[in-house]
Amino acid sequence: MAATTESLPARAKRPVSQRAGRWLSNNLIRIYAVFGFTYLFIPVGYTFVYSFNNSGKSNLNWRGFTTDKWANPCGAPDVCNALSNSLKIGLIATAVATVLGTMIAFALARHRFRGRTVTNLTIFLPMATPEVVLGASLLAFFLNVGVPLGFQTIVIAHIMFCISFVVVTVKARLASLDPRLEQAAMDLYADEWQTFRRITFPLVLPGIVAGALLAFSLSFDDFIITNFNSGDVNTFPKFVWVSSLRGIPAQANVIGSAMFFIALFAVLLGQAVTRRRRA
């Protein structure tokens, strides 16, 4: 128990245990957040730190600091080829899925047509199906139809599952769009096309961008479905997985860290832009 004197304010008179309890209850959420973020960022931090490892073939033990790997990220065999495949596939799949997905979202949100319910369900399926099942069924399909596996089959597979995410994101944005805004535009002499271009599209754009970013990261990230349908084409996740059997080169850490910082920068930039627009 804390020693008490008459002159001390009431607060200080409380026993230590009670004060500690109060401090804990006031800061619990912060402590929880510190643990949560630590847990999330330990792998990222590890990857980043080991991108400076002066390693040979394997990157498991610390052998001294070097920036060589950052100076020469393509140094390890095939790493940049895999990265470039992943980026190309990601960009194509994102572009196609965003255009198609946005159009599907508009159709589903704005029109009542036969087969609408079925379409809604079908769109949802790729998100609900385990990737293993999706990858295997696609492989069976490509083999049956006789499509040679490779770059094109990866792109087709990625477009397929990316569309779902774009549709869901854009549809949510469309649902929150006040139909009276479009009516007001029409009332103010804008025809259907002008209404779309000046009002609907700019207001739905954040949803479309969000859908596209989601599609790109899902495509870049995908391993299971890709592995089934890639033939001998290498992608970055596939490269990491294959080399993990022999030892991942530090260049993989360099590329992984770079991707992380690019994404972080993009998010910060996005927030800065939104904040400036609001101000």
Place this chain on the structure above:
Amino acid sequence: MVEATGGRDLRLEHVTKRFGTFAAVDDLSLTIPSGSFFALLGPSGCGKTTTLRMVAGLEEPTAGTIHIGTDDVTYAKPYKRPVNTVFQSYALFPHLDIFENVAFGLRRRGAKQIKQEVEKALELVELGGLAKRKPAQLSGGQQQRVALARAIVNRPAVLLLDEPLGALDLKLRRQMQIELKRIQTEVGLTFVHVTHDQEEAMTMADTIAVMNSGHIEQLGNPTQLYESPNTAYVANFLGQSNLIRATVVGTSGDDLLLDVHGSRLAAPVSRRASGDKELLIGVRPEKIHLGAPDEVVPDNHNVLRDGVVTDASFTGVSTQYLVRLPWDQEVMVFVQNLGVGGVLVPGTKVSLSWNPAHTFALDGSEDALAGVQLEEPVSVG
């Protein structure tokens, strides 16, 4: 600036709008003269907003025609008619600043001198300095003004206002009522104003059409509607009325002689809007004089005795009394606060008297409670 398209009447002929089997607007015919401030007044679901949307082109009539001047616009697209709307929720474009919101219509029509026109419109609604703000940064009242500026800057032949003041608080609403009226006088456009608020309609409009389940009950200027309602619905919806059952027992000069539960009353023949022998006679609460039970009233005045005060609410300007008559009907009486006498307590015996000229008469088969407003009218039209 595109030339003002004024000087053209808005004409609705036999317009009907059905949603499934429900007729929201039922064979409505109406001519709104150019330059007038016209109000469509009615409770929610009476068809006033549907009528407005058909004029704007946002809804297609099931039958009938709509003309602006000589142009048939019944099926014209919204952007092909000289009509602009101030929406109930304002519907300002959230991604555009105030200037671009107001300039939107001008730009779509390729107008010249957009900057001057927009600035003039913003000056008119007293928002000159806010052109660079976004709608979300303005208060409700300011957004309402922007919505108004965005519409009038186009000088439409008809300006539609859909419950434009519904979202504002009472004080701001009063202020905007006066503002709207000023702006209408200043720009001289035809304003068609949809509202459920009878006071708002009476304050602003030259002509009011009282709507009820898809048709017009009565059309006239505020005084006509208030002093000489044609139906119990109008009598109750505009202000408050005391409707009492009466039987005609004869005539004397220009007056009908009436029997009301044994009392002899009179009403001008000219103020019988409908009906024959069995009537509902009406008198407004502020027209009734509240007197002592045996008070001597002027000759020929209508008098009902043996009333008992059942409720008194002092509102400052006046005291509102409920007086129960011997046949158990309660009559409302407003007594102006002239500083003489106090507030009568419930239980006081009183007599009611009024000038027969203030009596109007309706068909006795009407529902005496038609159009009585609930305490809190629903704002959705």
